[in-house]
Amino acid sequence: MxxxxxxxxxxxxxxxxxxxxxxxxxxxxxxxxxxxxxxxxxxxxxxxxxxxxxxxxxxxxxxxxSDLDAGDIRELFEVRRALEETAARLAAARADAATFAAIADEFAKANLSGAEGLDAYYALIARFDAMLDASVDNDYLIAALRTIRTHLVRVRRLARDNPDRLAASVAEHRVIASAIAARDAELAAHATHVHLHNALTSILTSLEGSHTEQGAA
Amino acid sequence: MxxxxxxxxxxxxxxxxxxxxxxxxxxxxxxxxxxxxxxxxxxxxxxxxxxxxxxxxxxxxxxxxSDLDAGDIRELFEVRRALEETAARLAAARADAATFAAIADEFAKANLSGAEGLDAYYALIARFDAMLDASVDNDYLIAALRTIRTHLVRVRRLARDNPDRLAASVAEHRVIASAIAARDAELAAHATHVHLHNALTSILTSLEGSHTEQGAA
DNA sequence: TCTTCAGCTAGTGTATACACAAATCCGCGC
DNA sequence: GCGCGGATTTGTGTATACACTAGCTGAAGA
The missing domain is CATH 1.10.10.10 (Winged helix-like DNA-binding domain superfamily/Winged helix DNA-binding domain)
Structure with missing residues (x-):
């Protein structure tokens, strides 16, 4: 190396x-x-x-x-919505239905209890993202998404997910995966929209609640 | 330097x-x-x-x-659509209406005759893009758009615009600018969708017609 | 005492030298 | 004649030396 x-x-x-x-x-x-x-x-x-x-x-x-404040997170999610909705639409048109039906099933059965459940959650999400990337088959889109995801790792660090949100997120992913498996591009895109809206809301709420030592703007 | x-x-x-x-x-x-x-x-x-x-x-x-074939151009436009539709929506929500009304007027009055008309067209488009960037006020979105535009310069080089397409493009931009000025996010986004669809179609047609020495896939 | 200028210092921008790895070519053996 | 192996060559990866610039500190003059 x-x-x-x-x-x-x-x-x-x-x-x-x-x-x-x-x-x-x-x-x-x-x-x-x-x-x-x-x-x-x-x-x-x-x-x-x-x-x-x-x-x-x-x-x-x-x-x-570089700094990363609530404004940055909002900006990041604006781009993320644009890219992931597009990715969802493209995947619905191009993806292998059986593969996404299978991972939808995994989301349905996911068990999130304990700390190892959190790791399992992140691993599952990562696999889903990788499947999405492979399905959209668009290097430019994947590159743009990679940049956004690089920043999102920091966001995750700032805003601790709570268990309720995690469970809801898994359910939302199941809907997205099912929609892709069903080749329903609109549903996949709108479910992604809802998912990202909920994720952003949760993150911003989490930040609001814990801005004890968060730097002032 | x-x-x-x-x-x-x-x-x-x-x-x-x-x-x-x-x-x-x-x-x-x-x-x-x-x-x-x-x-x-x-x-x-x-x-x-x-x-x-x-x-x-x-x-x-x-x-x-790197190579740039018709497949790349399609991929590029998939991402471009995602980003520019989002940019149009955000601009409609955030932009100064008067500024966009003014540039809509410029699009309406644009004269594209001759080679200097082409330069004027590109200059006007560039100014419009810059105004859009300033209005969306999202560094991550602008960065992603900048990458795409960097590639689009090469696309333009490959596919020579014809005069009819240029005139139509100006009209489409006028609609987008007007929609932003009117704060109509949906219209701005959909007009952008239509514009990019037409632009891509024109480019691909142009490539079809002139693939004399274009490399085979 | 405040301001200004000069010299110094610290840290980046660039060039170049050295090390290493891969590909190619030549020679030898089969 | 063909194939294989080693040496050479070419080109990148890294380290380091040198140059330049900006920022700071000190003193001196107003």
Whole structure:
């Protein structure tokens, strides 16, 4: 594995997990020393993070971890709705019905009790997303969605899901998967709309309730 | 201006204009020599082009200018529809009505005769896009749109617009601008849908008619 | 005391040298 | 003559040295 890939993966994980908080200054010498790579691959990693929007060049001399406030989350979901509704429509037209019927069944049977249930939930969602990507068969759409998902990992970290929301989310995914299996593009798109609306509402409510140390705008 | 920016700008222009045809191998030493920069900034430029999707790493040793066939154009327009319909909806909700009423008027009065008419058309479209971006006020959406537009420059190059299509396109833009000015989000979105459908149809027809030396799939 | 300028410092931008990996070509063996 | 293996070559991955710029600090003059 290349040094620049390692640096990128490490920094990505640290930003997504919050270990590197928004506003943290990322000096090239400092970070390259810390990560054990030289400045050249580190610069490449920073460039990729900047392309993703996870870091920004605050001034010509200082790169910082980008901020992510409630406004950003709303913006993110506006784009996400556009892309995922389109993905749902395309999948309904193109996907293998049996495959989505099968995963709809998995959503129906999903058990979310305990911490391992949460992991299982995220794993199931990830598999569903991967199936959707494969079905839409559109590199440009997938690339755009990947960028959005990269940011959403941070959002998830900020707003802890509550159990009720998780159960509802699974049910919503089941509807989407069923609609795709039934080749009902409109239903798939509208179910996605509803799902994302509920997810956003839940996240924003969660943020409202816990803005104890959240930075002021 | 940084050497990496110059290299990026030059390569971008050459790829968009077709001077660097799809499939052209971009060796680091070769290109850095040609552009008069060293390998380090050139690598950064190649990295940004790869992030844009304009070049791809065909193998671990060879970077080539990415191809763009009719299938890509369809994919591109699927994403474009998703993003621009959303942008139109958001603009209808947020934009300054007077500004869009004014540009709708410009579309109504646009004169497209001659080659300078074509330039005026593209300039007007560019201004409209910029106004839309400013109105939607969503960095993530704008970033996604920017990527798509980067590819669309190449599409335009492949498929020469005919005068009839240009006139129709102006009329369609007038409808969209008017809808935004009237705060009619649904009309703006649907007019955008129709516009992009027509644009895609025209492009694909143009490609059909002139696939003399277009590579076979 | 405040302002301004000069020099220093820290950190990025760029160039280049070195290391490594893959592909190709030539020679040898079968 | 054909195939296989090793050496050479070419090109990327990484490290590091050098250059330049911006920002800061200090002192000196008004």
């Amino acid at each position: 290349r040094a620049s890939d390692r640096a990128y993966a490490t920094l990505l994980d640290e930003i997504q997990s919050g270990a590197l908080a928004p506003g943290t200054v990322l000096g090239e010498v400092e970070q390259s020393t810390r990560l054990g790579v030289s400045r050249t691959p580190l610069r490449e990693a920073l460039g990729r993070l900047a392309a993703d929007g996870l870091v920004v060049q605050q001034s010509p001399r200082v790169t910082v971890v | 940084r050497a990496s920016d110059r290299a990026y700008a030059t390569l971008l222009d050459e790829i968009q204009s077709g001077a660097l045809a799809p499939g052209t191998v971009l060796g680091e030493v070769e290109q850095s020599t040609r552009l008069g920069v060293s390998r380090t900034p050139l690598r950064e430029a190649l990295g940004r082009l790869a992030a844009d999707g304009l070049v791809v790493q065909q193998s671990p040793r060879v970077t080539v200018v």
